[in-house]
Amino acid sequence: MLSVLIETKNDEEALARTLDSLVSAAGDGTIREVIVCDLGSTDQTHRVAEQAGCEFLATGSIAAAIGQAKGDWLLLLEPGARLGEGWTQAVRDHAEMMKMPGRFTRARADRPGFLARIFSSDRALREGLLIRKAQAEPLSRRAKSAEAIARGLATKRLHAEIRIAPPL
Incomplete structure (x- = not known):
């Protein structure tokens, strides 16, 4: 059903945290595969991905990963992001009823204050992105x-929370 795509560069520890939050979904069949697209890491990112059973694209672009993905839906995550309890049901519900992309809700501890919302330039992947493969390809x-x-x-x-990756 779902292919998870994660772009990395020297993110071995952050990748391990993200992959840990995906384990239960791999066991229940929600996740079909995890593809790690590496952008030139010099740390042990590749070992973390390989030990977790991920497909690792050493010089792969996100376009290559999307083309290779087997799922009808793609979940793009930042290394370090952790999905909260109940996320698999929220993804299933969305996939059944919606055609448009979706984003997770930030965990309360990660929600910025008023001034931070005004003055920050947020990363678009901070809350993840659930998107149909057919929409992501073009x-x-x-x-x-x-x-x-x-x-x-x-x-x-x-209707599921994400603990966002710490700022770069």
């Missing part, structure tokens, strides 16, 4: 990164 042809695919898309809010 976007990926001109996008250089997963972040570029996620930027500017109208999305529906999913």
Whole structure:
């Protein structure tokens, strides 16, 4: 059903945290595969991905990963992001009823204050992106990164929380 795509560069610890939050969904069949697109890591990111059973694209672009993905729906995540309890049901509900992309709801501890919302330039993938493969493919042809695919898309809010990746 779902292919998870994660772009990395020297993110071994953050990738491990994200993959840990996906384990239960792999067991129940929600996740079909996890593809890690590496942008030139010099740390042990590849070992973390391989030990977790992920497909690892050492020089792969996000377009290559989208083309290779087997799921009808794609979940793009930042390394370090952790999905909260109940996220698999929220994704299933969204996939059954919606055609438009979706984003998770930030966990309360990660919600910025008023001034932070005004003065920050938020990353488009901070809350993840759930998108149909058919919609992501044409976007990926001109996008250089997963972040570029996620930027500017109208999305529906999913009823599941995400702990966002710490700032870079």
